[in-house]
Amino acid sequence: MAVLQFREALKHAIDEEMARDERVFVMGEEVAEYNGAYKVTEGLLDKYGYRRVIDTPISELGFAGLGVGAAMNGLRPIVEFMTFNFAVLAADQIINHATKVKYMTGGQADCPIVFRGPNASAGQLGATHSVAYDSMYAQFPGLKVIYVSEPNDAKGLMKSAIRDENPVLFMESEQMYGLKGEVSDEVDFIIPIGKGKIKREGSDVTLVAHGKMYHLAVQAANELAKDGIECEIIDPRTVKPLDLELILQSVKKTNRCIVIDEAHPFAGFAAEIGFLIQREAFDYLDAPVLRVCLPDVNAPFSKPLFDAWLPSPKQIINAVKQVSY
Amino acid sequence: MVKKATSDIRFAPTGMESPEKGGVQKGVDLPVATRKKHKSLGLTAQQLKDMYHQMYLQRRFEERAMQQYQKGKFGGFLHLYIGQEAISTGTVFAFNNDDDIITAYRDHGWGLCRGISANEGMAELFGKATGCSGGKGGSMHFANVKKHFWGGYGIVGGHIPIASGLAFANKYNANGRISACFFGDGAVDQGALHETMNLAQLWKLPTVFVVENNGYSMGTAAKRHTVAEIVDRAKGYGMKSAVINGMDVFSVYEKMKEIADDVREHSEPWFVEIRTYRYRGHSMSDPQKYRTKEELEEYQNIDPIERLKTYLDAEKVCKEAEISSIEEGIEDEVLAAVTFADESPFPDQSELYTDMFVEDNPYFHV
Numbered sequence: 152m153a154v155l156q157f158r159e160a161l162k163h164a165i166d167e168e169m170a171r172d173e174r175v176f177v178m179g180e181e182v183a184e185y186n187g188a189y190k191v192t193e194g195l196l197d198k199y200g201y202r203r204v205i206d207t208p209i210s211e212l213g214f215a216g217l218g219v220g221a222a223m224n225g226l227r228p229i230v231e232f233m234t235f236n237f238a239v240l241a242a243d244q245i246i247n248h249a250t251k252v253k254y255m256t257g258g259q260a261d262c263p264i265v266f267r268g269p270n271a272s273a274g275q276l277g278a279t280h281s282v283a284y285d286s287m288y289a290q291f292p293g294l295k296v297i298y299v300s301e302p303n304d305a306k307g308l309m310k311s312a313i314r315d316e317n318p319v320l321f322m323e324s325e326q327m328y329g330l331k332g333e334v335s336d337e338v339d340f341i342i343p344i345g346k347g348k349i350k351r352e353g354s355d356v357t358l359v360a361h362g363k364m365y366h367l368a369v370q371a372a373n374e375l376a377k378d379g380i381e382c383e384i385i386d387p388r389t390v391k392p393l394d395l396e397l398i399l400q401s402v403k404k405t406n407r408c409i410v411i412d413e414a415h416p417f418a419g420f421a422a423e424i425g426f427l428i429q430r431e432a433f434d435y436l437d438a439p440v441l442r443v444c445l446p447d448v449n450a451p452f453s454k455p456l457f458d459a460w461l462p463s464p465k466q467i468i469n470a471v472k473q474v475s476y
Numbered sequence: 477m478v479k480k481a482t483s484d485i486r487f488a489p490t491g492m493e494s495p496e497k498g499g500v501q502k503g504v505d506l507p508v509a510t511r512k513k514h515k516s517l518g519l520t521a522q523q524l525k526d527m528y529h530q531m532y533l534q535r536r537f538e539e540r541a542m543q544q545y546q547k548g549k550f551g552g553f554l555h556l557y558i559g560q561e562a563i564s565t566g567t568v569f570a571f572n573n574d575d576d577i578i579t580a581y582r583d584h585g586w587g588l589c590r591g592i593s594a595n596e597g598m599a600e601l602f603g604k605a606t607g608c609s610g611g612k613g614g615s616m617h618f619a620n621v622k623k624h625f626w627g628g629y630g631i632v633g634g635h636i637p638i639a640s641g642l643a644f645a646n647k648y649n650a651n652g653r654i655s656a657c658f659f660g661d662g663a664v665d666q667g668a669l670h671e672t673m674n675l676a677q678l679w680k681l682p683t684v685f686v687v688e689n690n691g692y693s694m695g696t697a698a699k700r701h702t703v704a705e706i707v708d709r710a711k712g713y714g715m716k717s718a719v720i721n722g723m724d725v726f727s728v729y730e731k732m733k734e735i736a737d738d739v740r741e742h743s744e745p746w747f748v749e750i751r752t753y754r755y756r757g758h759s760m761s762d763p764q765k766y767r768t769k770e771e772l773e774e775y776q777n778i779d780p781i782e783r784l785k786t787y788l789d790a791e792k793v794c795k796e797a798e799i800s801s802i803e804e805g806i807e808d809e810v811l812a813a814v815t816f817a818d819e820s821p822f823p824d825q826s827e828l829y830t831d832m833f834v835e836d837n838p839y840f841h842v
Contacts, residue, residue, distance in 0.1 A: 176648070202648065208678065213637050213671025220641015220655075223626065224576065226648060243668075247631050248638060257610030258831035259621040292840075293832055316834035345839060392839030 152333040158191045160302035160334045161267075161323065164309035165192065165229060167339075169199055172227060175313060176203040178214055179231030179268075188233050189269065189328045215241030215266065219249045222264040222318075229313060232268035235284045235322060241266075249318040250293030265312045265319050270298060271363060271413045272450055273325035275457050281450030283413035285362070286420045288320050289391040295344055296390040298322040300365035302332035304388050307342030315344060324363045347394035349401065353381035356471050357401040359424055360411040361387050364462060368411050371467035380475060390420060398424065399432050406437040407474045411467055412444040419444060438474035443467050489700055504691045504698065504751040506778075509724035510731075513791065517730055519569075521793045525802065527569060527725055528788060531561040531781045533806050534585040537594055540810045541584070541601055545760055549818065550602045552614050557585040559723075559755040562780035563688055564589045566728025567656065571736050576624045576642040576655040578635050580663065582688075582754075583628025587618035590625035594813035604820035611823045612831065624653075633659065633666030636685070640676045640745075643683035647743060654739045656684040662693030664706050676745040677713045684735055685715075685747045688722065690754040695766040710747035722752030723780050726787075 155163070169175045176199075177183075177192055183206040186193040196204040207214040211232065218228040232238040238245065249262045272281035285298045295317060299305045305323070312319040334340075350365070351372055360368035365386050372382035383401050387394050402408045408428055412421035421442035428440050443466045451457050510517075514524050538556045545554045557564070564585040571577070579586045587597055592608045600607030601615055609617050609627075619627030626642065629635035639657030646653040663669060664687055676683055693701045710717035718735065721727040728750060735746050753775035757764045788794055832838060 205679075208671075208674060210671035210675060212668055213640075213675050216634070216637025216668065216672070217641040217644055217675060220578075220638035220643075221645045221648070222641070223638065224642045224645035226645045243631060243634055244637065248629070248634055252627070253834075254831045255609065255613045255617040256619040256621065256627050256831075257608070257612045259609070259619050260626065261834055263834075391841060393841065 153336050154331050155302050155334045156328065157302045157305055157323070157330045157332070158189060158328040160306040160332075161191045161309055162193060162195070163334075164306045165313070166195065166198070168310055168313040169195070169203065174225065174227045175229065176205065176226060177229045177231065178205040178207055178218060180207055180209055180233050182206060182231050187231075189325060191328070192231070211237050211240040212244060215244040216248065218264050219244050219252070219262055222249075222262045223252060223260045227263050227313065229265045229267060232266065234280060234325070235268055235270045236280050236282055238266065238268065238284070245288070245294070245318070245320070246291050250291055254293065261316055262318050263316045265321055267309075267312075267321035268323065269325045270322035271324060272461060275452050275454060276450070277452050278449040283362075283445070285320075285322055285390045286412070286414040286418070289420065290418075293318065295319045295392065296322070297344065297388065298362040298390055299388055300327070300362055300386055302330065303334045304342060304348075304386070306334050307340050308344065308388060310339075310341050311344050319344070322362065327363060342388070345389050345392035345394060347385055347387040347389070347397040349383065349397065350386045351382060351384040353383035353405070355381045355405055356383070356407040356409060356475060357398070357405045358382050358384045358409050358411060358467065358471075359387065359398055360384060361390065361420075362413060364411040364413050367462060367464050367467060370464040371471065374464060374468055375471055380471060382471065395427055395431070399428070402428055402432050403435045406435055408440045409467060409470045409474065410440065410442045411462060412442060413462065415445045415447055416442065417447065438476070441470045441474060443470050504689050504753070506721045506723060506751050507719050509721045510727045512726065512730060514726070514793070517726060519729070523569065524784070524788060524793050525798070527565050528781070528784050528799070529802050529806065530565045530568075530589055531725065531784065532803055533594065533809070534561045534564065534588050535781055536806050536810045537588060537597060537813070538584055540814055541598065542756070542760070544598075544601070544814060553581070554601070554615050554760045555582040555758065556754065556756040557582050559775065559779070560688060560690060560752045561585055562725035562728050563658070563722045563750050563752060566725045567686075567732045570729045570733035571656070572653070574624050575653050575736065576626060576639075576646065577658070578626040578639045578642065578655070579628050579658040580632065580635060580660060581616035581628050581630050582660065583616065583618045586628070586658070587620060587625060590620050591623040592618055592620050592625070594809050595816040598810075598813035598817040599820050602817040602820070603822065604817055605823040605827070606816070606820040610827065610831070612827070633663040633668035635659070636663065636666070636668045637672045637675075639685075640672050640681050640683050643676070643681040644679070647682055652740065654682040654684065654736060656686055658686045658688055660693065661687055661689040661691070661698045661706060662701065663687070664709060665693070665702055673709070673713045673715060673745070673747065677715050680743050681745055682739050682743045683745045684739060685745065687749045688752055689749050690752050692754070692758065692766065694758040695762065697766065707747065707749040713747070715745055715747045717747045718749070720748060720750045722750040723775065723778050723783070725780055725784055
């Protein structure tokens with residue numbers, strides 16, 4: 152095990168896959184000469200050159216679509232968005248083309264592409280830079296959506312994403328890039344897409360949390376432990392395909408569940424998990440499934456408003472106490 | 477800004493022939509056709525006959541498709557290419573067989589030209605399992621990827637960056653192939669085109685952007701939906717450009733061959749405006765009130781298929797009987813395709829869940 156920053160874990164994964172497969176290339180804003188807006192691609196230009204590490208203009212629609220075409224024609228692009236908030240400009244290519252070309256041609260063309268970058272908010276960046284898109288994209292058939300929380304998961308799942316034969320969205324967080332964690336140094340370390348993980352065992356309540364929200368769940372669980380409440384934390388890691396079985400096993404044990412989700416409430420990840428638990432584990436529930444997520448409001452700039460907007464450990468603790476009667 | 481009465485404000489181009497109303501605007505002005513004969517273009521008599529065969533096939537296929545649509549044999553959209561056949565035919569004959577072609581939803585002609593049989597095409601329209609896309613694409617999504625026809629795409633301008641991605645991969649692999657993207661004049665107003673032209677020129681991608689300017693973006697004349705001359709868009713990107721008469725297959729062939737050679741040699745993109753005319757409406761539900769019958773007749777009088785037929789006769793490339801035999805053969809082929817499509821099975825219900833992912837047992841959320 153080596154201790155790596157999140158960004159280093161991602162870079163190692165990309166580097167290893169580029170070394171392994173010449174069809175893999177990286178494209179995006181500031182990925183080459185600038186070494187990556189968040190330094191995920193640092194050093195890759197020097198190692199692989201201008202053919203495989205490519206700076207793009209600020210043209211999300213254009214370069215995302217170009218990636219789709221390159222993937223259809225035999226390459227394996229890793230397209231970096233500086234944030235998924237900017238990928239909205241490329242949504243036609245992700246939603247209408249990458250995910251549909253195989254189906255509408257009756258299987259004639261594949262699209263093995265990774266779209267990656269930070270997701271959701273990163274402090275006081277205002278309304279347009281703060282949206283979590285994993286729930287929205289998970290709505291569309293044909294996409295795999297990953298939103299990881301720790302460096303080890305980042306590495307293992309990034310390698311899986313690059314090797315996947317289908318379009319994959321890989322989401323990170325500006326606020327997690329500097330986060331350190333132990334990363335497997337196993338040769339060819341892979342975590343399969345669609346497998347969640349029990350990251351903390353507990354018997355009183357299940358917390359389902361992925362991405363940046365996982366870390367809030369950990370803080371809340373540590374606080375609750377002082378009061379003798381033991382939370383079990385499930386990190387699904389992959390939003391879609393969803394490891395529902397892992398969540399259900401935990402809920403059947405704890406009989407209570409809180410979903411912590413960085414999306415807005417309507418029809419998001421939390422809503423879906425809540426629905427699935429009532430369908431599959433109704434008789435096991437001792438309390439309603441609750442969620443802690445963003446309000447149905449845009450991200451404000453002002454610090455006190457922003458703090459009130461973003462989910463907090465305190466909200467999680469309150470939710471746990473609400474179901475722990 | 478001079479103050480005006482609000483009744484004088486209009487959000488429409490001015491200084492046109494009928495400024496009072498959106499109304500009828502002439503579609504396109506055609507550049508002169510090439511004067512070269514087939515031999516100086518390097519075309520053999522057999523190639524000419526093949527060209528005629530291909531254009532006539534596209535025409536009759538779509539005329540029969542239209543009948544079947546009107547009979548209620550299939551639903552969805554049906555965008556006909558009739559009138560524009562010289563473009564697909566001239567281009568495919570000018571390009572290498574492994575050059576990559578992609579187009580928008582007016583795609584039947586392109587598919588036929590790149591090896592989709594009348595049977596597979598008609599069956600696709602009918603939504604049958606034997607269709608070129610297994611019945612999952614329909615009229616707008618013909619594709620024959622093995623023959624480097626990457627398909628028809630339904631979002632105006634959406635396939636333009638994809639075409640440059642095909643070219644990117646070709647350059648990445650140094651395989652000598654070029655790509656070409658065909659789209660209508662309506663797509664020149666999409667941001668996707670502009671982003672992609674910049675990328676293609678910046679990275680010197682071996683690709684050709686081709687506007688099939690048929691004069692109308694659905695029901696809006698080119699002069700009413702876009703400023704200046706379409707071909708001049710190239711100037712802003714420092715891109716090589718050309719205007720071609722799309723009602724003449726020789727003109728398309730000559731210039732597209734020259735362009736393909738140039739793109740292959742220098743790995744630099746071109747922006748090409750091919751002026752043409754579609755005889756039918758935008759789709760089957762179009763009442764066509766935006767143009768006059770006289771304008772339509774003007775173009776039908778210079779029909780590209782008739783033009784080639786006249787040439788074959790005048791230059792004694794082949795006997796009239798030979799032309800008749802080509803036409804009769806196609807007539808039979810297309811009628812047989814209708815029967816084939818009609819009698820083919822619909823896709824099995826299990827096909828609903830295939831072709832979504834590459835793996836055998838993919839995850840579907842329920």
